[in-house]
Amino acid sequence: DQQVKQNSPSLSVQEGRISILNCDYTNSMFDYFLWYKKYPAEGPTFLISISSIKDKNEDGRFTVFLNKSAKHLSLHIVPSQPGDSAVYFCAARGVMKTSYDKVIFGPGTSLSVIP
């Protein structure tokens, strides 16, 4: 049972336009959400995160929106650049106790930004 879903395996966007990557989750106990970016032959790198007490977090060209009632989050990239072409993983985590709580990753969306 996939707890974190990214229903679009791939997405193509023109340079300068907005990229919107979507993610849905099923476990209401998740309270921290992350986006990672992965280039070929490299490990994933952290991009942006959001806590469940917020509905929006912004970092430069990247904004993550969280809709808890819909169990949905999205990553907006504005403006999109060719260097943004990568696989984007949505990830979710439960409440942190004294030790870590397992991070569940979605299947990823491959973004291509066309010059």
Next chain:
Amino acid sequence: SAVISQKPSRDICQRGTSLTIQCQVDSQVTMMFWYRQQPGQSLTLIATANQGSEATYESGFVIDKFPISRPNLTFSTLTVSNMSPEDSSIYLCSVYPLHSYNEQFFGPGTRLTVL
């Protein structure tokens, strides 16, 4: 942050053999994680390796198949034993920096092909 290196970066192995993957971190960390990314799939947690204790394996992964060592706070190894073509994957080491449980940092991965 944490800088992570992995050896080897890639290998092609014969069925029935074993491969040990090394993970080196540039700073001391409490928790180290081993993930697998099968072709076209997401990242799946294999086990958590804490220094001074046995690794904790996720459902579907066993110590006999994936023995892990964690001799100190900066190093870990994962062995893929008695390999079959189904073990062909990218294996990734990951850590939380000391005293920080916001985002994980990943190594570049080891691409394993089993013939």
